[in-house]
Amino acid sequence: MGIEPKPFVKWAGGKRQLLDKLVSNLPENFNNYHEFFLGGGALYFKLYSLGLIKKAYLNDANEELINSYRVIQKNVYELIEELKKPHYINDAIAYYKIRGLIIEDKVLRAARFIYLNKTAYNGLYRVNKQGKFNVPFGKYKNPKILDEDNLIAVSEALKPAVLMAVDFSEVLKYAKKDDFAYFDPPYYPLTATANFTSYTSNDFSPKDQERLKETVDLLTVIGVKVMVSNSYTDFITQLYKNYKQVEVFAKRAISCKAESRGKVAEVVLMNW
Numbered sequence: 234m235g236i237e238p239k240p241f242v243k244w245a246g247g248k249r250q251l252l253d254k255l256v257s258n259l260p261e262n263f264n265n266y267h268e269f270f271l272g273g274g275a276l277y278f279k280l281y282s283l284g285l286i287k288k289a290y291l292n293d294a295n296e297e298l299i300n301s302y303r304v305i306q307k308n309v310y311e312l313i314e315e316l317k318k319p320h321y322i323n324d325a326i327a328y329y330k331i332r333g334l335i336i337e338d339k340v341l342r343a344a345r346f347i348y349l350n351k352t353a354y355n356g357l358y359r360v361n362k363q364g365k366f367n368v369p370f371g372k373y374k375n376p377k378i379l380d381e382d383n384l385i386a387v388s389e390a391l392k393p394a395v396l397m398a399v400d401f402s403e404v405l406k407y408a409k410k411d412d413f414a415y416f417d418p419p420y421y422p423l424t425a426t427a428n429f430t431s432y433t434s435n436d437f438s439p440k441d442q443e444r445l446k447e448t449v450d451l452l453t454v455i456g457v458k459v460m461v462s463n464s465y466t467d468f469i470t471q472l473y474k475n476y477k478q479v480e481v482f483a484k485r486a487i488s489c490k491a492e493s494r495g496k497v498a499e500v501v502l503m504n505w
């Protein structure tokens with residue numbers, strides 16, 4: 234028996250702290266699992282460890298992230314060998330050099346993605362309008378760039394998964410009655426300026442929040458069990474007024490501004 238898999242990237246909005254709350258609110262039983270805003274995938278790895286995954290459809294609009302998942306799924310040992318090479322070191326010169334590379338090879342792209350995630354400022358993933366990763370060097374003391382055991386555990390955990398990089402609405406092509414879908418979209422901002430949604434080069438607008446709600450309504454009609462997390466704001470609680478709502482508190486570890494770190498209220502929405 235290997236170790237329990239956990240997210241291989243630090244991801245803004247990571248759900249690790251809310252896991253217990255999410256797990257205690259799971260549907261009693263379900264068939265396939267769908268997670269279309271995957272990010273670090275904390276809930277997926279937890280469900281896998283609990284033996285609750287038969288088949289999973291995992292998606293995120295961030296193609297570099299999904300490329301890394303696919304490489305871990307299919308080529309984990311090549312990836313590990315690549316990350317052992319001496320140029321993946323925690324040093325500003327190495328960092329900016331690797332950040333600036335244009336690479337085609339999928340294993341090298343995954344290695345770069347993981348390396349930048351571990352060494353970038355706050356573990357942020359942020360791209361500019363041209364889609365280029367633009368986060369500065371993080372100056373961490375001793376980041377674990379290569380966690381071999383976890384990568385192997387993650388690879389194993391991804392065996393029952395189909396991985397995609399499309400818009401969340403495509404969940405409607407795959408979800409069937411008695412499946413379970415969990416959505417953790419970029420949160421509706423708490424204040425107009427707290428607009429941290431640049432995980433991809435496209436922002437997630439209030440219109441997208443409404444589109445997600447329409448998708449959740451359609452899944453509900455089909456008989457899919459749906460859970461959504463979002464910020465505890467009037468906009469969201471109104472939008473989902475016909476759904477069960479549970480308020481939860483989370484400590485935000487990754488935030489653009491230090492002063493906005495602290496406890497924030499989030500809401501978990503359910504259709505059962």
Ligand SMILES: C[S@@+](CC[C@H](N)C(=O)[O-])C[C@H]1O[C@@H](n2cnc3c(N)ncnc32)[C@H](O)[C@@H]1O
Nearest residue numbers: 246247248270272273294295400401417419432
């Ligand atoms: C809050 S994060 C997910 C956090 C994740 N559940 C975790 O535990 O780390 C939201 C994710 O949605 C993705 N995203 C943004 N717009 C999307 C879209 N239209 N369809 C699918 N994914 C999207 C982003 O790339 C980002 O990874």
